[in-house]
Amino acid sequence: MPEPTLHETTATYTEVQPGVDLTLDARRSGFEVDLIVKQRPATAPVWRIPLRTKGLTARQAADGKIEFVDAKNTVRSRIPVGQMWDSVKNEHTGQPVNTATVNVTVEQVSPGTATLVIAPDATWFLDPARVFPVTVDPAYANTPVYSSFDTFVQSGYTSDLSSTADLRAGKNGTTTERSFLNFAGAAFDG
Numbered sequence: 001m002p003e004p005t006l007h008e009t010t011a012t013y014t015e016v017q018p019g020v021d022l023t024l025d026a027r028r029s030g031f032e033v034d035l036i037v038k039q040r041p042a043t044a045p046v047w048r049i050p051l052r053t054k055g056l057t058a059r060q061a062a063d064g065k066i067e068f069v070d071a072k073n074t075v076r077s078r079i080p081v082g083q084m085w086d087s088v089k090n091e092h093t094g095q096p097v098n099t100a101t102v103n104v105t106v107e108q109v110s111p112g113t114a115t116l117v118i119a120p121d122a123t124w125f126l127d128p129a130r131v132f133p134v135t136v137d138p139a140y141a142n143t144p145v146y147s148s149f150d151t152f153v154q155s156g157y158t159s160d161l162s163s164t165a166d167l168r169a170g171k172n173g174t175t176t177e178r179s180f181l182n183f184a185g186a187a188f189d190g
Contacts, residue, residue, distance in 0.1 A: 020045070035118070035136040044122035045136075051106075051114045058106040058114040065160075066106045066116070079104060080160055082138035084120055087131045093172050098131075100124045104138050152179040 001022075004011035009026040016022045019039050025032040037045065051058065056068040056076055066079040082102030090097055100121055107115045118138050125134065151161055152168045155176040168177035 017045075033138055036133050037136065038133045040126070040130070040132050044120050044125040046120075047116075047118040047136075049116040049118070050109075051116055052112060053108075053114050054112045058108050060106055064101075064104070066104060079106075079116070079138060082118065082136065084125070084134060084136045086134045090172060093168075095168075095172065096135075098129075102136055102138060150179065150181045152177055 001013050001016060004013050004024075006012075011024045013022045013024075016035075019037060019041065021036040021038065023032075023034045023036065025034070035045075035047065053068060056070055059067050059069060061067050061078075064081040067075045068077045069075055082104045083099055084102050085096030085099040088097040089095065103119045103121065105117045105119070107117065109115055116138070118136060120134075120136055124130070150167055152166075153161065154168070154172075155174075157175075167179040167181070169179050170177060
């Protein structure tokens with residue numbers, strides 16, 4: 001890996017592969033990894049990332065999340081369903097317009113070793129309408145439950161958004177977004 005450029009909570013590694021940068025962003029529930037594909041490739045990329053899972057077994061959940069469980073089958077951490085987006089932004093919100101889920105799977109190689117496979121949908125990725133750079137985002141969350149964190153919900157979107165770093169509220173085209181904030185231990189009068 002090249003030496004990263006640091007900015008606030010983000011480390012950027014340029015050219016980890018030809019035409020691909022990698023960013024790591026520290027989050028309240030783990031960290032965020034973004035693979036930024038800077039120009040249109042000839043074929044859709046597939047990344048295979050080795051993982052050390054000492055004491056844990058990696059498994060794919062029915063909803064697409066990857067869970068890391070201990071010997072008692074207790075989920076100790078997880079990788080939520082990945083997302084990707086191109087560079088087209090909503091002029092009012094600054095949020096990506098063209099998004100899609102990313103196929104993220106796990107292969108348990110041996111006890112203590114697994115391989116994370118990140119495979120963006122080739123049809124979406126190579127669509128001539130796609131505007132590069134494209135960001136591929138398989139997040140990591142170190143806790144299996146997010147119920148005490150702030151989060152938001154979005155109409156028409158059923159995936160867990162509690163590991164995202166932003167909060168949203170209002171109307172975004174035909175989508176309605178609402179945020180929920182946790183005030184643990186706070187007492188409000190009136």
